[in-house]
């Protein structure tokens with residue numbers, strides 16, 4: 001096994017070095033996989049080829065300031081495919097790996113490093129915000145040697161590279177002089193929490209008394225408290241008090257806040273008193289089942305309660321759903337929904353088939369991953385009692401926090417039992 005790893009490492013290492021000259025670094029991925037496919041060892045070990053390998057783990061991450069360049073280093077458990085993506089505020093490294101290390105503090109040309117979910121499951125994005133325009137001098141995975149683990153190394157220098165340019169140090173000197181970068185983005189992920197209903201719209205009414213609007217607000221505040229306590233997120237609430245906000249305005253708030261994730265909190269109520277448990281919804285123009293469709297209709301009634309014109313809103317939903325053809329935000333929404341179910345505290349009851357979809361007005365920000373969590377049924381006596389309790393609120397928020405952690409780092413902590 002170690003021998004095989006070494007061969008693979010050398011081949012991909014060569015591919016990576018060739019790429020450093022081309023520096024259109026996404027090519028590295030293609031070249032490295034092509035190189036691996038031609039390795040005889042690969043074709044010989046048919047049995048192991050069928051097994052999905054463990055994702056590479058990033059055991060350490062650091063920045064070094066070398067005066068004329070800033071070096072970004074990741075220590076890897078094994079070679080990992082990566083790509084370098086341009087970003088208005090710096091450079092993005094997309095890598096098939098999971099992060100076990102703390103991210104380094106600002107150094108040299110790098111103002112901050114943040115982690116985001118990657119485009120595919122098992123991928124992550126390291127977002128390097130820089131002090132100004134930078135060019136990538138080199139990006140490669142160095143094979144293990146002298147007892148050192150494989151390392152991803154990327155060198156950045158100040159300046160702007162031309163589109164599709166060859167980023168060797170010699171050629172970049174002829175390019176445009178550095179110009180100040182656009183307004184830098186804050187780097188911590190922004191979570192926007194949306195407590196359902198409010199003001200004139202109480203939402204569902206609990207069997208023992210109490211309103212959905214108060215339960216969702218209390219839950220949103222507890223989730224905000226837990227998220228902020230980690231120091232890893234920024235948090236905004238669509239409402240912080242008992243006020244009415246039209247449904248159609250809520251996705252707009254998420255976009256205006258620059259949300260990386262939008263979580264709408266609700267609790268349902270139906271005539272059957274036996275039904276209980278949590279479910280989580282993503283947006284769809286076709287409801288996953290009749291119940292989901294009815295629920296979306298109930299939740300979408302919110303604006304009708306206070307006399308707003310629903311026909312306008314429906315037109316908005318239709319046009320936004322067409323815009324969803326990119327599917328990216330929706331795929332991310334589904335990923336978060338499934339992480340939430342995986343990370344739920346075992347004490348929280350779950351509805352059968354808990355991952356559902358329907359046309360919820362509140363989930364229609366086209367480029368923001370968004371879920372609607374129905375935390376339980378206020379028509380069920382036990383659910384209603386739990387949703388009003390402090391201990392259950394902490395459990396629920398803790399489950400959401402683990403899902404958020406899993407979504408942004410791929411490192412969800414298993415629930416305490």
Ligand SMILES: [Zn+2]
Nearest residue numbers: 196203266267
């Ligand atoms: Zn609701």
